[in-house]
Amino acid sequence: MQKFNYHTHTYRCGHADFNQSDEDYVVEYIKMGFKDIAFTDHAPEKVRIDKRTNMRMDYHEREDYLNSIKYLKEKYRDAINIKTGYEVEYLPNEEDNLKELKNETDILILGQHFIYDDNKNLKIFGRNEFTNDELIRYANYIDTAIKLGIISILAHPDIFMLSMNEFSEIEEKITHMICSTAEKYNIPFEINLGNIYARVYLRNMNYDNLSDEEKEAILSRVRYPNRRFWQIASNYNIKVLYGIDAHYKGQILAYDKLVNIANEIIGKDTIDKLNFIDKL
Ligand SMILES: [Zn+2]
Ligand SMILES: [Zn+2]
Numbered sequence: 001m002q003k004f005n006y007h008t009h010t011y012r013c014g015h016a017d018f019n020q021s022d023e024d025y026v027v028e029y030i031k032m033g034f035k036d037i038a039f040t041d042h043a044p045e046k047v048r049i050d051k052r053t054n055m056r057m058d059y060h061e062r063e064d065y066l067n068s069i070k071y072l073k074e075k076y077r078d079a080i081n082i083k084t085g086y087e088v089e090y091l092p093n094e095e096d097n098l099k100e101l102k103n104e105t106d107i108l109i110l111g112q113h114f115i116y117d118d119n120k121n122l123k124i125f126g127r128n129e130f131t132n133d134e135l136i137r138y139a140n141y142i143d144t145a146i147k148l149g150i151i152s153i154l155a156h157p158d159i160f161m162l163s164m165n166e167f168s169e170i171e172e173k174i175t176h177m178i179c180s181t182a183e184k185y186n187i188p189f190e191i192n193l194g195n196i197y198a199r200v201y202l203r204n205m206n207y208d209n210l211s212d213e214e215k216e217a218i219l220s221r222v223r224y225p226n227r228r229f230w231q232i233a234s235n236y237n238i239k240v241l242y243g244i245d246a247h248y249k250g251q252i253l254a255y256d257k258l259v260n261i262a263n264e265i266i267g268k269d270t271i272d273k274l275n276f277i278d279k280l
Helices: 022-031 059-075 095-104 132-147 169-185 194-201 212-219 227-233 249-253 255-266 268-273
Strands: 036-042 081-088 107-110 114-116 122-124 189-192 239-243
Touching: 022 036, 022 059, 022 249, 036 059, 036 107, 059 081, 081 095, 095 107, 107 132, 114 132, 132 169, 169 227, 194 212, 194 249, 194 255, 212 255, 227 255, 227 268, 249 255, 255 268
Parallel strands: 036 081, 081 107, 189 239
Antiparallel strands: 114 122
16 A cells, blocks of 8 residues: 655644644654655745635745754654645746745645636635536646646645536546646646545544445545546546545544545546556
């Protein structure tokens, strides 16, 4: 099983475990046998665009964040490789700010949680409904962001399913668009384990003891990974890796189970076709 994870948050974002220090995550990863990790907390904004509270650190917190990770990188260098990074969203006119963030860190992962609508308001997956044109804009933003040449991983590429009830024609179309770009620019896709943890373990502590029907009912509420998305992706030459999207220690502890559930959702035939990588 994959023993690296490039998707870890910290208490600074405001919606991760507040009692968990950066070092607590590192210690947990080492205990679980991980060899290579990255902290990729939600990127701060120089000028505030995302008006939600508790979504990301303030811009002035960057220094404390990066210093803390660099300190841990040095302290645990014999046990584990640690990278600094951010999970970023692309928005038009934010290119320079993204490049600045890249210059400060080892990796950026693209977690495109939202887009602008025609009036330049944020449309957020899981909060808003999306028109077909807006879904296409999501794919176009990913394309533009990847072409900047500063993105190392596309996190939860199927996150748009948070706002969609079924996977129909338009979903298929944007999946092909995103896959074409990723293949062309050699950008790995992340099978994100965060929604599984949120829907399965965070709400059903005794999930493992439930009946098959009960488990099935719970799994049907997981929005990503999406089975159809990954079936399509498996027909492209795209690198793939799992991402814990850690906001809680429990996600690292439950890692093996989360991977098994993700594989079950995606299906063995597709999993066998995917091109899993050994390291970044
Ligand atoms: Zn988060
Ligand atoms: Zn994340």
